Amino acid sequence: MRLIAHFLNVGHGDCTIIELPSGRLMMIDINNSKSLPDEDVAALAAASGVSPYEFKRRGSFAYGRSWEDYYKSLLVDPYDYYRANFAGRPIFRYVQTHPDMDHMSGLHRFFFQERVPLLNFWDAAHHKEMTKDDFASSPYDDRDWLAYKALRFVGGPTYAYGEYTEHKVVKNYRGDTGRYWSDDGIDVFSPTLQLIADCDERDCYNDCSYVFKISYGGRSLILPGDAESPAWESMLRDLDTQDFVCDILKASHHGRESGFHEEAVAAMDPSIVICSVGKKPETDASDEYAKMGATVLSTRFNGTIKVTMWADGEVWVENHKGEDIAKLSQLAA
Numbered sequence: 001m002r003l004i005a006h007f008l009n010v011g012h013g014d015c016t017i018i019e020l021p022s023g024r025l026m027m028i029d030i031n032n033s034k035s036l037p038d039e040d041v042a043a044l045a046a047a048s049g050v051s052p053y054e055f056k057r058r059g060s061f062a063y064g065r066s067w068e069d070y071y072k073s074l075l076v077d078p079y080d081y082y083r084a085n086f087a088g089r090p091i092f093r094y095v096q097t098h099p100d101m102d103h104m105s106g107l108h109r110f111f112f113q114e115r116v117p118l119l120n121f122w123d124a125a126h127h128k129e130m131t132k133d134d135f136a137s138s139p140y141d142d143r144d145w146l147a148y149k150a151l152r153f154v155g156g157p158t159y160a161y162g163e164y165t166e167h168k169v170v171k172n173y174r175g176d177t178g179r180y181w182s183d184d185g186i187d188v189f190s191p192t193l194q195l196i197a198d199c200d201e202r203d204c205y206n207d208c209s210y211v212f213k214i215s216y217g218g219r220s221l222i223l224p225g226d227a228e229s230p231a232w233e234s235m236l237r238d239l240d241t242q243d244f245v246c247d248i249l250k251a252s253h254h255g256r257e258s259g260f261h262e263e264a265v266a267a268m269d270p271s272i273v274i275c276s277v278g279k280k281p282e283t284d285a286s287d288e289y290a291k292m293g294a295t296v297l298s299t300r301f302n303g304t305i306k307v308t309m310w311a312d313g314e315v316w317v318e319n320h321k322g323e324d325i326a327k328l329s330q331l332a333a
Contacts, residue, residue, distance in 0.1 A: 001311050002216075003216040004308050005018045005248075005309075007307070008304050009074050009075055009300070009304045010032060011277065012254065013029070013103060013277075014225075015028070015031050016276075018214070024092035025089055025090065025092055026091075026095070028095045032106035044071050044300065048067050055067045071300075079110050090117035092120060093180075093181070094121050096122065096123050097225030098208050098225050099126060099205050100226065101140040102140075112157040120180075121152065123151075123171060124171060124208050153169070154168075173188065173193060174191070174239075184214070185215040186214050187212060188210070188211075190227060191208045192234060195231055206231075206253065207230045208231075209231065210223075211227050211231065217331075218313040219248070219315055220248070221247070222246045222250065222270070224252040226252060226254075227253070227259060232261035232263070236264060244269075246270050248270055248272045248273075249265070249273050249294070250273075250275075254277045255284060258283070260285035262288070262292075265294075271293075272317060274299075275298040276299050295326050302325060305317065305320075310330070312330040314330040315328035
């Protein structure tokens, strides 16, 4: 048995699919991006040792392809990835960490157009609202917001003969336990009702992110959405410091400084930090994580990252080519 976490390279946004030892599929957030913003081009050009002009020039990479073509080819469409790897299997648990569009772009296609079966939808009881006008000059599609609203109120897509899909809406808060997520080794660290209320008041929703820890084989993984200082400080106040210890951390807020909290990272003490995008000029916290002893990996440079946690505690980390890029040894018996 094993746990496999797929950190999809979806551009600026998040999408993680986890194959749990129980056989269930868990999906955390969704984003669908097939383009490279200018800030991505600048960062990738610098990492490749070329100018932005050279980065885009045909033939600068190989066989008529530019470096830009190469990095675009690493971007993944979540539904295409699902179809290639998990076709026909239901998403047992979809977690919408918080209601920002870079974490839900693609919901409409995934669940309404392609009709991937869904059993449980995790959501927080916030009061955020958006209108069609909010999308007038936005890169996002209002259909994804409407799909989100439908899913959080149990309005799944219609099938033939007007029948609706049925899924359960789950609203978990810090310390809640239940048969299925406890069976899957999941501990809910955040949010709390107070954090959600504060987000509603500020109309900024990073701190109502679901933060949870998944444990298997003596190893653990923490996924914190876009949690920032108020959420981290709330967790540090309420939880036992020992609960925080983990082996792998998905960097909060795409690896930005706004998601980095030194005291929380020290308590978690991760060996490996994975950034969905990461290494953004001027806002990146990769060096801060590295200074605290972690190996920092980014989907921007490695493409989709796959983490396999084995029952004996051994952990394999692979890039989009299946090449080993990090490893943790098995634990002593």
